[in-house]
Amino acid sequence: MVFRDRLFATIRAxxxxxxxxxxxxxxxxxxxxxEAGVSSTLVVSQDLEIGVPIDRHAAVKQRLPELLGHFAPSAEEPSVWVPSSPNLLELNFVGIDPAQDPADAYVLEDDRLPLLVFGALSLLEAGEAVEIAGTTIRMPRPAGLLLEKLVTDRTGEKGDRDLLVALGLLLVARPADLEELDGAYRRLRPEFQHFVRSNLTVLSLVGAREGMPDPTPHRAAVAALLGWLERTGGTLP
Structure with a gap:
């Protein structure tokens, strides 16, 4: 089963x-x-990550029984719902608190759907609703999600893979998204701006990973974005 089919089947379920x-x-x-045509060729992963605004937690929890049959909560991590079929991806629920400082995190305790609330997710703003696989979903505006990927201290193999997801976002971003990213970056505190620049520098050097965008042909675009943010003569990619 090709990855795109697994992704679409998961969204339907x-x-x-x-x-x-x-x-x-x-x-x-x-x-x-x-991606154009939702071709789903950029990133191969094992989960669908679902961000739950804390003021929508109760509404989401009410719908959980409707997932049974396709998914079941993990005994080890109740915020992860494991698929009943290898043709589906697991669901990973995380919390979004718009009032949270990007550097902080906390656990929203709950007996059925506890959530780890990551502060960097407070940078996200909802984008337009789109219909995919017969399901209306919302994704963040690309600028905010790209900034979220870059504002966190990323280390090790997982950090490199997260940065390659940021590269995937950069590849599908429109000029207006990058202008929006620039404005949001300038509103960050200096320490977060430093993380963004540091992560872009790492991204410009990181090697290829299986199932992830190949950074090699896009190093110039990453360097251009870094130069633009630093205002050292770069241009938006």
Missing amino acids: ARPVLDGTGVLVVGSEVPNLL
Whole structure:
């Protein structure tokens, strides 16, 4: 089964919590879903990450029983719902608190759907609703999600893969998205601006990974974005 089919099947199966609940698809699948024709060739992953605004937590929790049959909560991590079929991706629920400082995180305790609330997700703003696989979903505006990927201290193999997801977002971003990124970057505190620049520098050097965008042909675009943010003569890619 090709990855695109698994992704679409997962979206259909997760429709009860994706459609009309106010959640956002926030993870590595976003570049795939923004790709022309939703061809889903940029990133291959094992989960669909669902961002739950804390004021929508109760509404999402009410829909959870409708997932049973396709997914079941993990005994080890109740915020992860494991698929019943190898043709589906697992669901990973995370919390979004717009009032949270980007440097902080906390756990929203709940007996059925506890959430780890990542502060960097407070940088996200909902984009337009789109219909994919017969399901109406929302993704973040690309600028905010790209900034979220770059504002966090990324280390190790997972950090490199997260930065390659940022590259995937950069590849599908429109000029208006990059202008929006620039404005949002300038509103960050200096320490977060430093993280963004540092991560772009790492991204300009990181090697290729299986199932991820190949950074080699795009190093100039990454350098151009870094130069633009530093205002050292670069131009938007």
